[in-house]
Structures are given as structure tokens and as C-alpha cells.
Amino acid sequence: SGSAIRVDIRRGEVLRRLAGNDPEVNEEWITDKDRFAFKWSGVQRLNTPFVRENGQLVPTSWSDALDRVHRALAGLSGDQVGFLPGGRLSFEDAWAWSKFARSVVGSDSIDMRSRSHSEEERSFLAAHVAGSGLGVTYSQLESAGQVLLVGLEPEDECGSLFLRLHKAVNNRGLKVHTVAPIKSAGSVKLRANIISATPGSEVAAVKALPAELTEALSAEGATILVGERAAEVPGLLSAVDALAKSTGARLAWVPRRAGERGGIEAGTLPGLLPGGRLVSDDAARAQVEQLWGALPAAAGRDTEAILNSVLSAEGLDALVVGGVDLRDFSDPGLARTAMSEAGFLVQLEVRRSEISEHADVVFPVAPPVEKNGTFVNWEGRVRPFGQAHVSRARTDRQVLAMLAAEMGSDLHVNDLAELHRELAGLGISATHPNMQPTSAVATSKLASGQAYLATHKPMLDGGRLQDFEEHLAATARRPVVYVARELAKANGIHSGSQLQVSTQTGSITLPAVIAPLAPNTVWLPECSAGSTVRQSLGGGQGLIVNLSEVK
Numbered sequence: 001s002g003s004a005i006r007v008d009i010r011r012g013e014v015l016r017r018l019a020g021n022d023p024e025v026n027e028e029w030i031t032d033k034d035r036f037a038f039k040w041s042g043v044q045r046l047n048t049p050f051v052r053e054n055g056q057l058v059p060t061s062w063s064d065a066l067d068r069v070h071r072a073l074a075g076l077s078g079d080q081v082g083f084l085p086g087g088r089l090s091f092e093d094a095w096a097w098s099k100f101a102r103s104v105v106g107s108d109s110i111d112m113r114s115r116s117h118s119e120e121e122r123s124f125l126a127a128h129v130a131g132s133g134l135g136v137t138y139s140q141l142e143s144a145g146q147v148l149l150v151g152l153e154p155e156d157e158c159g160s161l162f163l164r165l166h167k168a169v170n171n172r173g174l175k176v177h178t179v180a181p182i183k184s185a186g187s188v189k190l191r192a193n194i195i196s197a198t199p200g201s202e203v204a205a206v207k208a209l210p211a212e213l214t215e216a217l218s219a220e221g222a223t224i225l226v227g228e229r230a231a232e233v234p235g236l237l238s239a240v241d242a243l244a245k246s247t248g249a250r251l252a253w254v255p256r257r258a259g260e261r262g263g264i265e266a267g268t269l270p271g272l273l274p275g276g277r278l279v280s281d282d283a284a285r286a287q288v289e290q291l292w293g294a295l296p297a298a299a300g301r302d303t304e305a306i307l308n309s310v311l312s313a314e315g316l317d318a319l320v321v322g323g324v325d326l327r328d329f330s331d332p333g334l335a336r337t338a339m340s341e342a343g344f345l346v347q348l349e350v351r352r353s354e355i356s357e358h359a360d361v362v363f364p365v366a367p368p369v370e371k372n373g374t375f376v377n378w379e380g381r382v383r384p385f386g387q388a389h390v391s392r393a394r395t396d397r398q399v400l401a402m403l404a405a406e407m408g409s410d411l412h413v414n415d416l417a418e419l420h421r422e423l424a425g426l427g428i429s430a431t432h433p434n435m436q437p438t439s440a441v442a443t444s445k446l447a448s449g450q451a452y453l454a455t456h457k458p459m460l461d462g463g464r465l466q467d468f469e470e471h472l473a474a475t476a477r478r479p480v481v482y483v484a485r486e487l488a489k490a491n492g493i494h495s496g497s498q499l500q501v502s503t504q505t506g507s508i509t510l511p512a513v514i515a516p517l518a519p520n521t522v523w524l525p526e527c528s529a530g531s532t533v534r535q536s537l538g539g540g541q542g543l544i545v546n547l548s549e550v551k
Helices: 032-036 062-074 091-105 119-128 138-142 159-172 185-189 202-207 211-217 228-232 236-247 260-266 282-292 303-310 332-341 354-358 396-406 416-426 485-491 533-537
Strands: 005-010 013-019 050-053 056-059 081-084 146-150 175-180 193-196 223-227 250-254 318-321 344-349 361-364 373-376 382-385 450-456 481-484 498-502 507-515 521-525 544-550
Touching (some): 013 032, 062 344, 081 303, 091 260, 091 373, 091 396, 175 202, 202 236, 332 354, 332 533, 450 533, 481 485
Parallel strands (some): 081 318, 146 175, 146 223, 318 344, 450 521
Antiparallel strands (some): 498 507
């Protein structure tokens, strides 16, 4: 959200977080998750590098760990190394990842999206987000008049955004419309007009908006807010792009992770250099090369292609991975296999994770509370933050700078002032490419006892950033399966019964709740206790699932 947060520390321990006063953003308000989910960074920390010896991770010195990575990467060309930094980095850390991958290793195969993604989304981000600066703001939303949400649940995915919308609905008569498969609690609070769309049919719903709504979106200030989940539906971002152009409505993209907007600006997407410059644009690439040196001239692999390439006969031989969770990938099974099969795997993490079990070298890095830097929120607003907790932990950029020095290069990222001067000298691209449209894909027909799956992450779920805070976890909504009324009636499903949702990959069994959903649809929390959707079912939004009551 970009909320201002105050961190209180006593005797080296974070005791609480409070809202900072920022009228332009969070207005002295933060979510419970902002306030209480901080213990994860102080427990089970990695405090020294680890290397793999005889199949086991053992602690070692920094010099030994750096030397091992140097020797492993030195014999590889750029197209043999992939980078998965994750979407929670500060802007400065993301800059270091982007610069190290391209100027030291010579690889453009870098992608922060450890989630469902597509080439359509990359094109959309290049056209509408990268290098666009401050766009739609919180304050502007209060006077927008009309707001259309697509693939976005603000109450779960961006708390401060939900607060502003709720405030405007109550005080200024804002009309909210949402293209969604479920009438959520947040939609009820916003008194939203639900444009019901079965998963996979969202493109048709956007293209068939009522004439009065498209006319309303043509009014001054009207805004379309699209979430990262729109990338899961082929053609949906293209339809949103076309709608914004035809109505003149303002358009903003709202990611769920704090570092994704800054990561785009820093160039942690394949084919996209800092400031919205395309790798394929010779003139734009030359601007960056004046500061970074020679760069790859062709767009690299995205996350899915990186993972698949690790498993191919002549693909990637090494992976460098940041703070990512295997459960978040569009195909956790593929990600897990790729991590285990990688010829050489380097991890930069705050605390040990499942990926550590496959890593050859693990570098400990500092969480945000132990460093200073900048986040860029969904508005495009620059949000600098200071170091709250004295620490000897190194940041991602410092670790990558040490590794670059080991390999004979100087990243020029240790000094934040120097990094920011380089950024200022580069600026943002003067040109923005048009989006390359993608066609919608027809939904598959259902057999008896089947349904379309809808899913997203509630704000409080099983994510690693909420670990060790049991009282906060106890306030989360109880995981259930929401079932469309007509679907429940047709299949004899009763509210309160144990309902098994299954695919060939696996199954999830939770209590059934009959709810207002789009036809033939069930909804599951994506990553909650007893409901890790992608890991258990092998897919997400739009997946066809089988239903059966457990007697």
C-alpha cells in the first residue's frame, strides 16, 4: 500500500508497529497485518552463509561462499543462468539484481514474478506501468465518481486502497463496480455493483459492460483498477487496455507484493530495462549501457520459461533465487522440481525455506526493518524508509556487490547516494510501447460434478510473512469452500458438509458454504490452512475441479 509505518524497538527487539501520519497515503491508519505481522523477521534467522557438503548444508565463511558461486558462474554464459529475485525487494535491492544479472552475468532471464504471469502481462506492464511515474493517487480516487475493479479485491489485496474507496463510497457517493466471480465481504462494504463472471469469462464480461457503465467511465476522473490476478485470464488485460482507451478512463495496476512496482522500474522483468526501456530497443538499451556496460540484446526467459529450461537438456545450468515461496508459483510442482534439478542453485534469504533444501550456496540477507531504502507503491509513489533496527546483516545489494567484486566487477550499489545519482542520470524512458493484444481463450465445458475454480489470497492467510504471530492468525477468516447456489442444488451439496475439491494432482477438503457466486463456480482461499490451492490442485483461477461430499 505504501503506508507510513512507525517501528518501536526496545533492547534490539521490535515490539510494535504503528501507523505513521501521511495524509496523502494511509491517513494514520494501517491494516492489522501491517501492525502485527513482523515477528517473521526475528525468528529462525540465517546469520551466516551456508554451502552444501556431502548433501548437507553447513555454515561457512563469506569468502568461501562467494568463491564457490564465482567458480560456478564463471564457466557459464549469460543464457545459462536464470534469476528469480521475488516481488518483495526494495527498489535499491531490485536495481542490484537487475544490474548484476545483465552487466556481470550477461543474462536477461530475470523475473520477479513468483506467481501466475504471462507475456500479455509483461506487455501490459511495459505499456502502462514501467516508467510512468506517479499515476492515479489515493486522493484522486476519492473524487473519481466511478471506479471499476478487475481481478482485484482491495480489502484483501491492498488495505489502504480499500479504506479510501470505502470512505469515498460513504462520504462522496463513489460508485464501485467489480468484475468478479464472488460477492465478497469487501464488495458488500463498498456497496459495489457486481458484474458476475465465471472464471475464464471475465474478458466477455468486460467487453459486454452495460452502455450506462461505459458512459460513466467516460466521465472525468473515472478510474479502472486492475489487479495482478488479471494475468491469469488470457485476453483480460488486453480487454482492459481497450476499455481504458475507448472510454478515456484512468488506469492503474495494483500488485499484491510491496516490491513489484519498484521491481518493474528497476528492470526485474525479462526484456525490460530500468525506467521502462525495452531491451530490444537499440537506442534505449544504449542509454543504459553507458552506465552499466554491455547488456544482452535480446529478451530473456520469464519465470515459467526459466523453470522449464532448467529441466531441458540444453537449458539453464544455474539459478539465483531470492525471497520466494514455492506455494506461490503458478505450478509449485514444476518450481520444486526445477529447484531440485538445477545444476547450481544460489539463494539469498532472510530465513531458511524449502528452497534452502535444494541450494548449493545460501546467503543471509537483511529484512526491511534492518536496512534503509525505497519502496514504490501501486500509485508509483516513491516511499523511502530508514533503518529501524541496528544490524550487521547485509542487504541483497551488498551481497550482490560482493559477488560482483569477486567476479571482477564493480556494481556501484554499496553507496545509496551513488546508486541514486546513477538512477537520476538515467531517468525514465521518453517513449512507451503499445500493448501487444492477446486473444481470449474459450472456457472448457464442464462434466457432471465439476465446477470452475475461483481463488485469491485473503489478507490474513498462511503466508510466511505472518509466521510466529498466532494471535493475528486467529483473527483470519475460517477457510471454507464457497459454492454457487445453483451448483450446490444441482449436486446435492449442503451448507456445512465436508466438500472435497479435487483434480488429478490432489484434493482439498473444507466445510461447504452456499454463497452468491457466478454460475458453476466454487471459491477456495489460495494459501490458507488446509487450502494450498496451487500446490494441492496444480492450478488456480479457472481450473476445472471435481466436487464430492465427504460422508
